Amino acid sequence: MTGFPFEISATEGKARTGVLRTSRGDIRTPAFMPVGTAATVKALTMDQVKETGSDIILGNTYHLMLRPGAERVKSFGGLHKFSTWQGPILTDSGGFQVFSLSQLAKKSEQGVVFQSHIDGSKHNLTPERSIEIQADLLGADISMQFDECTKHPATHEEAETSMELSLRWGARSKAAFGERKKQNLFGIVQGSVYPDLRKRSAEILIDQGFDGFAIGGLAVGEGFDQMCEVLDYTPDFLPDDRPRYLMGVGRPLDIIESVARGVDMFDCVMPTRAGRHGQAWCDYGSFNLKNARFRDDHEPLLAELNCPASQDYSRGYIHHLVKCGETLGSILLSWHNIAYYQYLMQRIRSAIAAGNFEELRKEIADKTANGLP
Amino acid sequence: MTGFPFEISATEGKARTGVLRTSRGDIRTPAFMPVGTAATVKALTMDQVKETGSDIILGNTYHLMLRPGAERVKSFGGLHKFSTWQGPILTDSGGFQVFSLSQLAKKSEQGVVFQSHIDGSKHNLTPERSIEIQADLLGADISMQFDECTKHPATHEEAETSMELSLRWGARSKAAFGERKKQNLFGIVQGSVYPDLRKRSAEILIDQGFDGFAIGGLAVGEGFDQMCEVLDYTPDFLPDDRPRYLMGVGRPLDIIESVARGVDMFDCVMPTRAGRHGQAWCDYGSFNLKNARFRDDHEPLLAELNCPASQDYSRGYIHHLVKCGETLGSILLSWHNIAYYQYLMQRIRSAIAAGNFEELRKEIADKTANGLP
Numbered sequence: 001m002t003g004f005p006f007e008i009s010a011t012e013g014k015a016r017t018g019v020l021r022t023s024r025g026d027i028r029t030p031a032f033m034p035v036g037t038a039a040t041v042k043a044l045t046m047d048q049v050k051e052t053g054s055d056i057i058l059g060n061t062y063h064l065m066l067r068p069g070a071e072r073v074k075s076f077g078g079l080h081k082f083s084t085w086q087g088p089i090l091t092d093s094g095g096f097q098v099f100s101l102s103q104l105a106k107k108s109e110q111g112v113v114f115q116s117h118i119d120g121s122k123h124n125l126t127p128e129r130s131i132e133i134q135a136d137l138l139g140a141d142i143s144m145q146f147d148e149c150t151k152h153p154a155t156h157e158e159a160e161t162s163m164e165l166s167l168r169w170g171a172r173s174k175a176a177f178g179e180r181k182k183q184n185l186f187g188i189v190q191g192s193v194y195p196d197l198r199k200r201s202a203e204i205l206i207d208q209g210f211d212g213f214a215i216g217g218l219a220v221g222e223g224f225d226q227m228c229e230v231l232d233y234t235p236d237f238l239p240d241d242r243p244r245y246l247m248g249v250g251r252p253l254d255i256i257e258s259v260a261r262g263v264d265m266f267d268c269v270m271p272t273r274a275g276r277h278g279q280a281w282c283d284y285g286s287f288n289l290k291n292a293r294f295r296d297d298h299e300p301l302l303a304e305l306n307c308p309a310s311q312d313y314s315r316g317y318i319h320h321l322v323k324c325g326e327t328l329g330s331i332l333l334s335w336h337n338i339a340y341y342q343y344l345m346q347r348i349r350s351a352i353a354a355g356n357f358e359e360l361r362k363e364i365a366d367k368t369a370n371g372l373p
Numbered sequence: 374m375t376g377f378p379f380e381i382s383a384t385e386g387k388a389r390t391g392v393l394r395t396s397r398g399d400i401r402t403p404a405f406m407p408v409g410t411a412a413t414v415k416a417l418t419m420d421q422v423k424e425t426g427s428d429i430i431l432g433n434t435y436h437l438m439l440r441p442g443a444e445r446v447k448s449f450g451g452l453h454k455f456s457t458w459q460g461p462i463l464t465d466s467g468g469f470q471v472f473s474l475s476q477l478a479k480k481s482e483q484g485v486v487f488q489s490h491i492d493g494s495k496h497n498l499t500p501e502r503s504i505e506i507q508a509d510l511l512g513a514d515i516s517m518q519f520d521e522c523t524k525h526p527a528t529h530e531e532a533e534t535s536m537e538l539s540l541r542w543g544a545r546s547k548a549a550f551g552e553r554k555k556q557n558l559f560g561i562v563q564g565s566v567y568p569d570l571r572k573r574s575a576e577i578l579i580d581q582g583f584d585g586f587a588i589g590g591l592a593v594g595e596g597f598d599q600m601c602e603v604l605d606y607t608p609d610f611l612p613d614d615r616p617r618y619l620m621g622v623g624r625p626l627d628i629i630e631s632v633a634r635g636v637d638m639f640d641c642v643m644p645t646r647a648g649r650h651g652q653a654w655c656d657y658g659s660f661n662l663k664n665a666r667f668r669d670d671h672e673p674l675l676a677e678l679n680c681p682a683s684q685d686y687s688r689g690y691i692h693h694l695v696k697c698g699e700t701l702g703s704i705l706l707s708w709h710n711i712a713y714y715q716y717l718m719q720r721i722r723s724a725i726a727a728g729n730f731e732e733l734r735k736e737i738a739d740k741t742a743n744g745l746p
Contacts, residue, residue: 039693043700047681068668068693076671082690295441298449308420317455320412320441327416327700 003184003211006243010353014235014262017352020243022088022141023182024080027055029243030259030348032341033090033267038063039073039083042272043327043334046085052307052335053342057085058267059140061094061133062101065123066116070137078139090186090267091140092247093130093173096149107148109168127172135183142212145173147188150217159192163201166190166216174208184211186245192217193226195233202237212243215263219248228257235262252281252344253368256361259348271341275334278322282340283367289333294319301332307339376557376584379616383726387608387635390725393616395461395514396555397453400428402616403632403721405714406463406640411436412446412456415645416700416707419458425680425708426715430458431640432513434467434506435474438496439489443510451512463559463640464513465620466503466546469522480521482541500545508556515585518546520561523590532565536574539563539589547581557584559618565590566599568606575610585616588636592621601630608635625654625717626741629734632721644714648707651695655713656740662706667692674705680712 006029008018020027034041034049036057041049049057059079064070076082079089095112099105102114102123111126127146134143147166150159170187177185187210191197205213215234218227227249235244245265246258255266274281278290280301287294297315305311309332321329344364351360379402381391393400407414407422409430414422422430432452437443449455452462468485472478475487475496484499500519507516520539523532543560550558560583564570578586588607591600600622608617618638619631628639647654651663653674660667670688678684682705694702717737724733 038697038699039690040699040701043704045681045701045704067697068689072669072689075669076687076689082687084685084690296445296448308418312457314449314455316441316445316449317412317457324411324440326411326413327703328413328418330700331416331418331704 002179002209003242006241008240010355012352012355012357013260015259015348015352015357016262016264017349018264020264022056022184024086024088024141025055027088027265028345028349029264030255030345031055031265032255032345033058033265034338034341035060035267035269035272036083036085036089037269038067039079041334041338043276043330044272044338046083048335049085049338050087052339053346054087054338056088056090056141059083059089059091059138060097061091061130061138062097064138065094065125065133066118066121070133074137074139078137080139088141089138090142091134091138091144093134093144093146094125095130095147095169096247098125099149109165111146111169127169128176131173131176131185135177135180135185140183142184142186143177144214145170145185145187145210147190147216149220150190150192152192152217152220152222154192156194156197159190159194159197163190163192163197167201167204170205170210171208174210186210186212186214188214188216188247189234189238190217193222193230198230198234199237202234206239212245213238214245214247216247218246219250219254224254227254228261231258231261231263252283252341252364255344256348256364260357260361271337272334275337276330278329278333279337280318280333280340281337282372283344283364284370284372285368287372289315289318289322289329291319301336302340305336305339305343307336309333309335310339375552375582376615379614381613383728385725385728385730386633388632388721388725388730389635389637390722391637393637395429395557397459397461397514398428400461400638401718401722402637403628403718404428404638405628405718406431406638407711407714408433408640408642408645409456409458409462410642411440412452414707414711416649416703417645417711419456421708422458422711423460425712426719427460427711429461429463429514432462432464432511433470434464434503434511435470437511438467438498438506439491439494443506447510447512451510453512461514462511463515464507464511464517466507466517466519467498468503468520468542469620471498472522482538484519484542500542501549504546504549504558508550508553508558513556515557515559516550517587518543518558518560518583520563520589522593523563523565525565525590525593525595527565529567529570532563532567532570536563536565536570540574540577543578543583544581547583559583559585559587561587561589561620562607562611563590566595566603571603571607572610575607579612585618586611587618587620589620591619592623592627597627600627601634604631604634604636625656625714625737628717629721629737632725633730633734644710645707648710649703651702651706652710653691653706653713654710655745656717656737657743657745658741660745662688662691662695662702664692674709675713678709678712678716680709682706682708683712
């Protein structure tokens with residue numbers, strides 16, 4: 001197995017902390033990747049994103065192939081230069097959004113033909129095209145295999161059929177990707193809620209020699225308990241020495257419980273989407289700044305968090321901005337939320353290194369249960 | 374006459390450059406004041422506004438008295454602390470917007486009773502209340518007298534009646550303001566397009582002892598030529614040693630022609646409003662980034678302008694952001710536009726100091742006439 005050097009410096013139970021060393025910079029794990037769907041982490045400059053302590057961001061193949069077009073991004077020197085983000089970028093394969101966002105998606109063994117949700121134009125996405133877009137045109141540091149996100153709930157037979165298609169698409173993705181020194185390709189473990197399928201999926205992907213492994217098909221409506229159940233065993237099927245990435249997860253509690261089960265990487269639109277809807281995240285959950293209780297609140301969002309958005313403005317001011325529909329409200333809340341997520345990840349990493357991750361895990365669980373004081 | 378020290382360091386014709394020294398920092402003149410209507414310069418952080426070279430911003434009494442309420446701003450320590458803008462702030466009196474934005478505004482000798490355009494609540498604005506809001510509650514460094522912005526067109530009789538009301542309101546504003554060392558109060562010259570009225574208005578205001586003088590009732594539909602005509606004579610009625618402020622103006626060409634006629638200070642929503650509508654300003658006028666001609670444009674907005682928004686992103690990227698409705702598009706264009714305005718002001722100041730303002734004036738006029746190459 002090849003791939004970027006991945007150095008695990010400490011573990012506590014199944015939780016691990018370390019560094020994934022890419023050619024564009026180190027990713028401290030467990031890592032949270034802010035989502036930069038359309039070559040922008042919504043409402044923020046890349047300098048602000050960097051300032052939150054984000055080591056890597058995520059880009060969306062589906063969105064970028066439609067607008068501005070993958071070949072156009074390439075003509076601008078790739079996604080890093082186009083977006084001005086100089087650190088590592090992971091791209092998804094488009095497989096998830098082609099089904100959730102596009103119109104009239106038609107699946108075949110070959111791939112998916114679909115119509116753009118923007119202008120109805122017809123497109124074709126295959127494992128080969130997905131890899132071409134991700135690795136060659138966008139220039140992702142980490143590309144994902146093309147896969148089908150198995151629906152939930154699915155019978156064992158449905159899950160197996162879907163998983164096997166993803167495995168065949170995975171093999172084609174790997175063949176299209178070839179051998180690259182400065183770029184990695186991750187496989188995606190499917191198999192829904194069935195341990196035997198998850199195990200087989202992992203074994204075949206390992207055999208194919210991917211550089212890292214995502215756990216797919218979660219955060220699709222199965223709920224917290226069932227997600228934890230799948231995570232109780234799936235990471236055990238994966239090699240210790242390669243990074244594990246849980247796609248599309250999640251809330252702070254989801255993240256910390258996943259870390260406890262051996263996951264290293266996360267992405268989620270939660271912090272930016274919540275920010276655009278007036279919500280601020282903290283250990284106790286999220287609170288909506290639009291609420292009148294914050295009208296005369298002179299406290300900052302989170303004084304202990306070393307981010308201008310969290311420290312320099314009163315909640316009363318942000319309440320005012322949100323009430324007035326001022327863009328700065330979305331900016332400050334998105335900025336704070338990503339900074340909070342990175343602050344959580346930093347505390348997780350430090351706790352594992354110091355051997356008190358279980359205490360942090362309990363603290364976050366208790367705070368979440370109690371809600372904002 | 375009192376007021377902040379105003380040191381004029383160079384003149385060329387009627388154009389002047391210098392510094393107005395307030396207790397919260399120096400204002401280099403000619404100065405452009407970005408508009409921070411609701412305690413935010415739309416889509417920007419105050420750090421970004423400061424970084425553009427803005428010395429002073431403007432706040433709107435009408436908006437702030439309705440949301441979050443002037444007493445509430447005071448409870449947060451005033452407008453500077455509430456908004457995090459630490460430099461000087463000039464506030465308008467509310468007199469203009471109470472007529473242009475509110476519902477059912479009823480004018481009497483006493484003042485104006487009106488209904489909020491937001492929730493229909495009833496409010497009362499008088500010269501005394503306007504000064505209380507501006508100077509005591511918001512804590513403006515420069516307050517404006519309460520006035521009536523004379524409609525355009527107006528007959529000589531209408532203009533005279535309106536001007537005299539503004540003069541009586543000006544006297545009451547001055548009485549309410551009293552003597553203050555760290556705050557200034559500006560009078561507003563009215564009189565529409567009639568030299569005799571402008572002259573009388575100026576004489577009475579000078580006699581009342583204001584700290585600076587605004588020229589009101591322009592940029593209300595009279596057009597460029599008639600505005601220039603009024604500015605051909607009105608500044609001459611004002612003392613050389615006090616700042617002159619042209620309210621609500623304008624495009625770069627308006628500004629440079631006003632400077633040529635002796636104006637020192639400006640404010641306008643143009644750069645931020647244009648930015649939210651996809652437009653970028655430069656010496657040649659404004660261009661809309663949504664236009665397909667910018668889709669494959671690798672150039673930055675304005676390479677010579679030392680602002681991240683102007684230098685670090687391709688026009689093609691900003692085109693993409695605007696097309697996708699991404700907030701970062703509004704942010705970058707608003708930021709660039711204010712930076713461009715400040716860059717223009719800096720060149721104006723340097724040109725007057727170097728004795729080549731007439732060359733810059735001709736250059737901007739020629740470029741504006743020719744449009745974007």
